[in-house]
Amino acid sequence: MAKYTWGQGFEYSTTTIPYMMWFVFFYLINNHIPISKIESIILIFGIIYIVLFLFQFSHNGTVYFGSQQEFKEDRGVVRINFPGGGVFFLSCFIAINKFTNKELRYNFLWLSYAIIGLVITVMQVTRQVIFVVLIFYMIHFLRNVKFIYKIGTIILFSCTFYIFINSGISISTGLVNQQKEDASAGKDYIRIQAAEYYLTKFNSNAVNKVLGNGFFNDTSNYGKSLILLGENYGYYLTDVGIVEVYIVFGIFAIVGYLIILIKSIVIPVPPNYQYLKYYLWMIMLTSLTSDFLISYNFLIATVLVLCCYQKIYESEKAKQLISSNNQLNLNEIHNRYSSI
Numbered sequence: 001m002a003k004y005t006w007g008q009g010f011e012y013s014t015t016t017i018p019y020m021m022w023f024v025f026f027y028l029i030n031n032h033i034p035i036s037k038i039e040s041i042i043l044i045f046g047i048i049y050i051v052l053f054l055f056q057f058s059h060n061g062t063v064y065f066g067s068q069q070e071f072k073e074d075r076g077v078v079r080i081n082f083p084g085g086g087v088f089f090l091s092c093f094i095a096i097n098k099f100t101n102k103e104l105r106y107n108f109l110w111l112s113y114a115i116i117g118l119v120i121t122v123m124q125v126t127r128q129v130i131f132v133v134l135i136f137y138m139i140h141f142l143r144n145v146k147f148i149y150k151i152g153t154i155i156l157f158s159c160t161f162y163i164f165i166n167s168g169i170s171i172s173t174g175l176v177n178q179q180k181e182d183a184s185a186g187k188d189y190i191r192i193q194a195a196e197y198y199l200t201k202f203n204s205n206a207v208n209k210v211l212g213n214g215f216f217n218d219t220s221n222y223g224k225s226l227i228l229l230g231e232n233y234g235y236y237l238t239d240v241g242i243v244e245v246y247i248v249f250g251i252f253a254i255v256g257y258l259i260i261l262i263k264s265i266v267i268p269v270p271p272n273y274q275y276l277k278y279y280l281w282m283i284m285l286t287s288l289t290s291d292f293l294i295s296y297n298f299l300i301a302t303v304l305v306l307c308c309y310q311k312i313y314e315s316e317k318a319k320q321l322i323s324s325n326n327q328l329n330l331n332e333i334h335n336r337y338s339s340i
Contacts, residue, residue: 002214006222015217018296028307046091053082086301092117093275128286136278194235195243212250238291
């Protein structure tokens with residue numbers, strides 16, 4: 001579609017290579033890689049992410065990871081859009097899931113992991129992500145506990161949030177000021193204007209409205225046009241989330257993500273795997289203002305989550321089939337010998 005609409009030559013196709021990681025899904029399924037091994041891989045890379053992020057945050061004068069454009073003074077702190085965020089958030093959800101698993105030892109280590117993950121989330125000063133992660137943390141700790149603990153958890157989260165917002169530190173002040181500024185903008189909020197522009201004026205023909213414009217390369221005319229829209233008008237495609245998915249990949253991608261969302265709700269998972277739901281719901285809930293749905297920094301984590309979902313789904317179907325066959329055998333025996 002990028003070639004058809006924008007004349008973006010196939011020599012720019014290397015941009016789409018990260019999206020080939022979807023084949024990892026089929027590799028893991030066909031080779032029967034256990035979920036426990038996938039969890040271990042995610043947690044290892046999550047720890048690496050934490051170490052490297054803290055190192056980069058404490059040495060923000062030099063860009064060691066990512067690009068210079070991803071580092072800027074914003075909301076009272078040097079805002080670092082660090083690569084690999086998908087695996088990091090997924091590992092944090094795994095940590096809170098394991099902390100509440102009473103069968104596991106060293107729960108204080110899982111709690112420490114979860115707390116560090118929450119602190120780093122706040123340090124990234126992305127309001128929507130902070131809110132969503134906090135909500136899922138609180139929901140998880142409220143599940144299957146006594147009423148008194150539910151009240152205590154709500155009070156703890158509320159007090160911590162109040163103290164942070166009114167602490168006067170640069171991060172909290174920056175977040176509050178940015179929220180006030182965006183709220184006062186109303187319909188003039190730049191992301192609303194950007195979404196309206198891309199939805200009403202960007203697609204050049206009916207084919208694009210169905211199949212999208214294809215993925216862009218920053219050095220092609222297509223990519224340069226998007227860069228100019230961002231720099232001149234503030235219309236950054238990555239800031240309009242689900243609209244970006246539609247503009248790039250068309251209506252079928254939107255339908256695909258809706259199917260994933262519906263299945264994540266209706267397909268049950270055992271308590272030890274609730275983190276799968278948390279991750280999918282996080283990228284869906286933040287899809288209005290983030291590019292988590294199609295960012296290659298999140299795509300591998302999405303692939304791993306869907307792989308685990310598939311394994312659980314197949315395992316539950318197999319158990320139901322075995323149970324059904326056993327019941328049929330019992331009924332057959334009963335019918336055959338009931339007259340004896």
